[in-house]
């Protein structure tokens with residue numbers, strides 16, 4: 572990575588006190604640079620600390636060791652440069668759709684005139700397909716519509732970084748697909764840098780440029796970073812027709828089913844937390860595995876040892 576990353580996760584750990592003056596280490600020694608405009612998904616089993624990592628990126632939690640640098644500065648708390656979309660939308664129930672989004676815009680640009688604030692809010696309400704519903708209150712909206720408001724609210728402040736914690740998991744399959752399409756289009760069109768947690772392998776394949784695989788916790792680590800071999804211009808309905816699709820999907824599922832546990836219990840030989848293996852699954856009989864400064868092509872079986 573020659574360009575300076577927008578986000579640099581540098582050796583972070585999170586520990587909590589445990590009974591008997593012990594300490595539980597949820598994860599440790601996580602290193603990850605994220606480029607401007609990149610869409611990164613994190614996958615791992617429940618309890619490996621994904622939400623904790625996202626909260627640290629948001630500035631809502633602090634690491635026990637290490638730090639996160641954004642645009643050259645260590646994160647020391649929440650900032651309007653980083654917008655978060657949670658699974659539950661947390662809208663203000665007494666405000667309309669327009670009111671909810673305008674509230675965020677006003678907090679970002681408090682000196683802006685009311686008309687300009689509303690114009691910005693309307694632009695993003697339109698962008699997420701809610702034009703015409705500006706005057707509705709959250710109680711009058713479906714789950715998918717509420718999540719759209721949450722997305723419009725997060726994007727309307729034009730954050731440097733969009734953080735999403737399983738934003739579509741509570742939605743029905745049809746709505747989830749439509750919202751994935753919209754978020755993907757908006758992120759590509761605006762060059763939005765995004766970090767997202769998901770449990771859904773297909774969602775990660777569709778949305779992510781890179782997929783970060785966490786070993787199981789406690790003591791979780793980044794096992795591997797998977798580069799998405801599918802073209803950036805991809806469509807959800809045609810994903811499975813791409814020659815690399817099944818190699819990628821099988822690689823991720825194999826990781827979740829077996830390797831996430833075995834790699835926690837027995838890290839791969841020579842595993843360097845600063846430079847976790849980078850894997851690019853492909854339909855060819857070989858996987859390209861690189862570590863920064865040390866490119867190598869390993870046969871599939873060898874790559875799986877990592």
Ligand SMILES: Nc1ncnc2c1ncn2[C@@H]1O[C@H](COP(=O)(O)OP(=O)(O)OP(=O)(O)O)[C@@H](O)[C@H]1O
Nearest residue numbers: 587588597615616617618619620621622623624788
């Ligand atoms: N305040 C706390 N005190 C002690 N342990 C905590 C605290 N907050 C979180 N944990 C523990 O940290 C671990 C990681 O939690 P986290 O929510 O980050 O995991 P996750 O990977 O996002 O899980 P899930 O996929 O289920 O959302 C869990 O085992 C949780 O019990």
